[in-house]
Amino acid sequence: MRRSGSPFTGVGAIALKEAADHMTSARMHMIMLLVILTALGAVYGSIGRLRDTTAEDAYLFLKLFTVAQDPLPSFAAFLGFLLPLVSIALGFDAINGEFNRRTMSRVLAxxxxxxxxxxxxxxxxxxxLAVSLLTLWLLMVGLGMLFLGLPPSGGDIVRSVAWLVVTLAYAGVWLALAIALSTLIRTPATSALAALSVWLILAVFWGMVAPLVAGVVAPVDPLEPASILNSFEWRQAISRLSPQTLYGEVTGILLDPAARSVGPLFMHQxxxxxxxxxxxxxxxxLIVWPQIxxxxxxxxxxxxxxxxVFQRQEIRA
Amino acid sequence: MRTIQHLLAAALGASLIVPSPLLAQETDARAQSELQGLWLTTSWPELKIKPGETHSVSLSLRNEKLPPQRASIEISGVPEGWEWALKGGGRDVSAAIVSPDSTERLTLELTPPQDAGTDDAHAIEVRAQTARETITLPLLVSLSQAEEDVTGLSLEPELPALRGTARSTFSFKVKVKNEGAEDGLFNLAASVPNGFQTRFKKGYGSEEITGLPIAAGATETVTMEVVPSRGVAAGRYEAGLEVSGEGMSSTVQLSLEVTGEPQIRIVGPQERLSGEAVAGKEASFTFTLVNTGTAPASDVELNATPPAGWKVEFEPKDIAQIAPNEAREFNVRMTPSEQAIAGDYMVGIRTSNDVVSENVQFRVTVKTSTLWGAAGLGVIAAAALVMGGAVMRYGRR
Known part of the structure; x- marks a missing residue:
């Protein structure tokens, strides 16, 4: 039997209801509180640094995102680390939660x-995610104007908005991963753990894995300079399998207008x-377009x- | 052996000593012929002076090979109504002590009254009286009303005509001789065409001066440096040097020949020294070469110092002749290296012939090809297609 009509009827209603549920959930409140507190700390630190050290800079506002004061990492680094957590919190029980609450058949009725x-x-x-990121971004710009006493320039705005969009895509990757795991795994706790372990591996341990794998695939021969380069390229390629690396490269280029390359550079260049x-x-x-x-x-x-996976599942449970 | 050496040395010594009595006799004879005594002298014992003005007559008292001599100086024969004073070391004096083999200088200042009759010669006598003798020095002073036309200064340029470009410094060395009777401070003044700069220096010194003291009868070298104004046309220019002071003045005419000189300037496209190019793609920029000098420049070569891996070509490759105030366009075709990274690069553009050279730095903003951007879009489109396919295949359940 051939079914008719758009498969997307009702997407808007579900999306808005889902967003409303997230916005009011205690889980979201907790995790956003964490993000906002760390972000505030990072911005406050970077403003202190900027006021102490920077003389004149055409892209002062972008430095708000990237400059770090010692114990705290920069705002961009914080987001790169914590956004996956937010996404996983939003998505780890998206499907299997509905099954467990026995609401899936009611919705699909x-x-x-x-x-x-x-x-x-x-x-x-x-x-x-978009609403939270936009809020955070506005908070940053507002704090910057308040403490630095300067309006952001047009270039600052364009670059940081582009960066914001990429940040949303980065968060979307983790959201998609969490939803995929929640369709695969029937227990919400297990799917949360699975998503968290993927995050741990890619965010924390990938920096150690990549050189190891590169050393095996392309060993460095001290007498052969080309092999060093080859090994480095392998290491970079492997580390780029992690969205964290890709996002870090995008951040580095978009928020630093003077940066010109993400890969190795040669003297003749x-x-x-x-x-x-x-x-x-x-x-x-254009430089980070492949990453994006x-x-x-x-x-x-x-x-x-x-x-x-979801479409092929048996859902009449 | 040793004794023989001693003998030889003794013989040699003897031969050297033998003529010495002869030498001693000679020096004695010379000493007796040398002068000995006390003299009162002046350089010009007969002189003409003008009424109403103070004139100084310098006297010198010379003691040659005598013990210190005290001399009382007396003046007699000064006409009625004349003022006079005898000065030594700036004060009125009436006696002097002269050490052996030295000279004391005294100045007799004479001021005839304004209405003194002219054409009379007055004999004035200066007497120096010591314990042993009296030395007299007769002076003959006459008055003359006529204004004496004594220049007393002579200027002699070493090289009166010089040649150079508008950017050269023309250095004239002029010998200034004070032929007057007195030391003096002389002012230096130059008359040059408008816009020319002048400096005066003494001899080979480096300090700039406006005047210089010259002792009576002495010669000093003055260097007059003339710097033409930058935009001066080629040609011949006159410069005058006037030295004046102590009532004397003298001028000398000097000449400068300014030759033309080419001067080239590179003007970038739309007067900017920056442009854009895409990595690996040729970009063309139109530069302009302007000769702002005063002579034509010929055989101007065009060169570039590009970053590694870049290709830079000129069209035309060189410019045969460019007249003053003429502008000539040339094309620079640049191909950035395939591996150039996005951002700014500096390319040096140089034009030169055997006389002049000029170089500018041209800033090229390299953009990378958008081909990879399209590839990225392709990847996204492929992912979206796969999703669309999945929706088509598994949708509507």
Whole structure:
């Protein structure tokens, strides 16, 4: 029997309801409180640093995101570390939670398709993430204006908004991963643990794994300079499997207009180059465009996997 | 052996000593012929002076090979109504003591009254009286009303005409001789065309001066440096040097020949020294070469110092001739290296011939190709297609 109609009927309703549920949940409140507190600490530290050290800088506001005062990492580094936690908190029980509460069949008893259910869950999570990120961004800019006494320049705004969009894609990757695991695994606790271990491996241990694997695949021969480069490239390629690395590279280029490359640079490329001159925003975006597209594509691929698994599941439990 | 050496030395010594009595006799004879005594002298014992003005007559008292001599100085024969004073060391004196082999200088100041009759010669006698003798020095002073036309200064340029470019410094060395009777401070003044700068220096010194003291009869070298104004046209210019002071003045005419000189300047596209290029793609910029000098520049070569791996070509490769105030355009085609990273690079552009050279730094903002951007979009599109396929295949359940 061929069913008719759009598979996406009711996506909006589910997404908005899901977002509303998240916004009022104690879980979300706790985790956002954590994020906002750490972010405030990081910004306060960076403002202190900026007022002490920076003389004149065309991109002063971008430094708010990247400058760190010693015990605290920078705001961008905080987000790179904590955003996966927020996403996992939003998505780890998206599907299996519905089963456990026995609400899945009730929702699907409504005149909507299953597609709308999963898309709505994902979009609802993304809406919540977007709202939180925008709030954080406005908070940062406001604090910057308050303490530095300067309005952000046009270039600052464009670059930081682009960075915000990439941050959303990065959070989306982790959200898609958490939702995929929640469709695969029936117990919410197990799926949360699975998502957290993936996060731990990719965020914390990947920096140790990549050199190990690169050493095995392309061993360094001290007498052969080319092998050092080869090994380095392997290490970079392997570490780029982690979204954390990709996001770090995007941050480094977008928030530092003087940065010109993410890979190894050779002397002949630097001959005659004017070091420290800012790049046009479009050129900075072009440098990290592969990273950005990888993040977006990973988000889509993970979601598609979740979708395929969910569509083929037996849900009349 | 040793004794023989001693004998030889003794013989040699004897031969050297033998002529000594002869030498002693000679020096004695010379000493007796040398002068000995006390003299009162002046350089110009007969002189003409003008009424109403104070004139100084310098006297010197010389003691040659005598013990210190005290001499009382008396003046007699000064006409009625004249004022006079005898000065030594700036004070009125009437006696002097002269050490052996030295000279004391005294000055007799004479001031005839304004209405003194002219054309009379007055014999004035200066007497120096010591314990042993009296020395007299007769002076013959006459009055003359006529204004004496004594220049007393002579200027002699070493090289009266010099040649150079508008940027050279023309150094004229002029010998100034004070032929007057007195030491004096002389002012230096130059008359040069408008816009020319002048400096005076003494001899080879480095201090700039405005005047210099010259002793009577002495010669000093003055260096007059003339710097033409930058934009001066080629040609011949006159410069005058006037030295004046102590009632004397003298001028000398000097000449400068300024030759033309090419001077080139590179002007970037739209007067900017920056441009954009895409890595691995050729970009063309139109530069302008301007000759701001006063002579044509010929065979101007165009060169570039690009970053490694870049290709820079000029069209035309060189410029055969460019006249003063003429502008000539040339194209620079740059191909940044394929591996150039996005951002700014400096490319040096140099033009030179055997006379002049000029270089500028051209800042090229390298942009990378958007091909990889399209590839990234392709990856995203592929992911979206897979998702769409999944929706088509498994959708609507």
């Amino acid at each position: 409504q005149p909507i398709y299953r597609d709308a259910m999963l898309f709505g869950k994902f979009l609802g999570g993304l809406i919540v 630097l001959h005659g180059a004017v070091i420290g001159s800012p790049l046009p925003t479009g050129q900075s975006l 597209s990888a993040l977006i594509a990973a988000m889509l691929a993970l979601f598609t996997a979740a979708y395929v």
